[in-house]
Amino acid sequence: MVTYIIRRVLMAIPLLIGITIISFAIVKMAPGGPTALMMDPNIKPENREKFIQKYGLDQPVHVQYVKWLGNMAKGDFGTSLVRKGTPVGEMIMNRLPNTLLLMVVSTLLAVVISIPFGILSAARPYSKLDYSVTITSFLGLATPNFWLGLILIMFLSVNLGWFPTGGTHTLNEPFSIWNRIHHLMLPAFVLATADMAGLTRYTRTSMLEVLGQDYMRTARAKGFRQNKVIYKHGLRNGLIPVITIFGLMLPTFIGGSVIVEQVFAWPGIGKLFFDSAFQRDYPVIMALTVISAVFVVIGNLLADILYAVFDPRIEY
């Protein structure tokens, strides 16, 4: 098991390097650049040159890449081109708590709601309950979450005034936990919907499969009550694949929240990513790309490990 994990970690290294090369190249190839975008058009050519030199934008791309990779290995993500001089690490750390909060709450919400519904569906397949859960989760899957977010903002926030329209708290008011929670509700719910739908479907399928197994039939034949069969014997086996999903959900950390953060003016790293992309703030885009790549790799790794831990049949 340990050697397996070590092997997996080592395999991740060339993968990550490959990702950095590709993403660096893509960002550099994108049309437009920081000098075109943020400069005063009246800038004197020599001042533009000084800027380009100062930030090393005049060097060949591979030199820029190596330098950047070297600094990053030392934990230095560079400084923002747009917000001159501000360390990228600091900008990300400013935003990370907000994103973490949103992710944790929405994931919990998704789990708490969807796993029980998935199990119930599986326990009574093709019942009314099963059908309504199925329909709801397909609706959830099919609804783009930015659209859902906008609908909820217009309806619940603007028209009914039940929720704030965005942000993390009400400005010019003293800190209150309730106020923070109030602001968190809509974005967390919207972010949870996509996960919820997937998780419900996954739980249902997996449980159904397990419930159809011979040992379940045996358990029932022995006279165990249905509930006990499901929750004692079925659940543990049925949830093994669901656990894997968590590992795979980790990468949506940045990617999944970009749009929702944008819609709800939630100052997390997703919004930072969005804004930086539009401003061609290369160091920030690159840092976030690499961080999400790391998340993808770690997520997959975690999924594999969890699987190994929970499913004793798997040997390495």
Add this chain to the structure above:
Amino acid sequence: MKFKKSLWLMLCLTIAMSLFLAACSGGNNAESPAEETPAEEKPEEEAPSGEPVVGGDIIVGSIGEPTLFNPYYSTDVPSSNIEGFIYNGLVTSNEKFETEMDLAESVDSSDDGLTHVVKLKQGIKFHDGEEVTADDVVFSFSIPLHEDYVGERGSSFEALESVTKIDDYTVEFKLSSVDVTFVPITLSFAVLPEHILKDVPMGDLGENEFNTKSPVGTGPFKFDSWADGEYVKVVANDDYYEGRPYLDSITYKIVPDQNALLAQFQAGDVDFITVPGTDLETAKAFPGIKIESGLGLSYTYLGFNQQQERFQDPKVRQALTHAINREEIVSAVMNGDGEVAHVPESPLSWAYNSDVPQFNYDPEQAKSLLAEAGWEDTDGDGWLDKDGEKFSFVMKTNQGNKIREDIVVVLQQQFKEVGIEATPEIVEWSAYIEQISAPNWDYDALVLGWSLATFPELSDIFHTNQREEGLNFVWYSNEEADKLMEQAKQTVDQEAYKELYGQIYKIIAEDQAYTFLYYPNVHRAMPENLNGYVFHAKSDFYDIHKWWFAEQE
């Protein structure tokens, strides 16, 4: 509530459609191609009200995030808005664009226009309690002159040769050549505290923490906090030299896009926004608000790449303008929310000259001018051609500006009527700027706007020597106009300056250096009980220290 429901649906749809399009439209440079949002509405009379009331917080909505608070390094609109709360310059401009003294008591200019002696008002204090002296002025204006300066503001200081302290409250500016924009524009740059910044190496000043964490100025409001991605808050400066502002604080809230801004305004989460003309009717229906409107200080134009031979003939450009129904564009695309433009200057300006050749909608005239230039439909396919080449070009404009996106479609139709094939192409903002400007000039025609300075100076845009590297990316060239612009630059007397610019406008209009399309209106929405607001075409927050909230019944 029927209306509300359909409104809601419509809003949702537009938000959904434009979410990806709108994000990049705001927050561009103050002096750069402008992102304007037009419409029309008569300024309302200020409701008569009692004595100003001290207190209250205002939340201002913005779709752009500021970058840093040091005007020698920042160029974006959100930053300069906040800098306007924190700092003062030596001079400022009022709502009629006349120069007024700010920190300066007086500015004495020599007859040759090369020396300006500025006397400071005494007793003005920075937010940390230190008095403003000549040292601060010398320090501030030396920043862009320094050889290690890495910033974008150098061009405003090009003529400045030296800045010297005469005594504690007097500073002498010496110019190497006459620059009429020096007093109104350059002297309006902020005075920074020397005692805080003097030890920072010049090469690093742009990245100093002062700019983002602890800016100190002399302005009516003091920097309080910047919650990254959320808001910037400034609080009243009790010791402001013109008296404490009535408002306790201004919170500059960052909102994702124009539609969210409107939603937040409707929900009362922000108090003050600029409303695009396209949303004006929607905004007007909100209760408890008022909208102040007026002509904005900008214009939108259609430019032709005059590197291409077919666009070099002024006759062809005149014909192209004749082919365009600008009245219709203003009335149909913009709901009448603007004015047709003929010159690169706002009718609001003291330098405006309406006595210029005008090329109104006249497709027949367009066709005959084109025929004179050799463009005729020889093969009968409905399109004009010359030497076997069809008159066909691509019009580029930037993504996210709904009005411009509509305009290129209308233009396509109107050009088609005279036999010209013009195809619209919408390009993402930053890619667009890169494509059209030096050294690429990768376009045939473009729709773009300029926001105007309060003091007109056009050589950056229309002078022949600005083609290779400057902002003359349409490659316009006219010797006579060049000479007049150079002469105007040396002209200190404002009347004579106005006279010269009157001639320049005539030449540029005659040549149709651009096809000037329209001047847009700007609309600012605010709570009904906000008093003291004065409309300034250039500044959303003009004299904000005089704003106050009346008690609401």
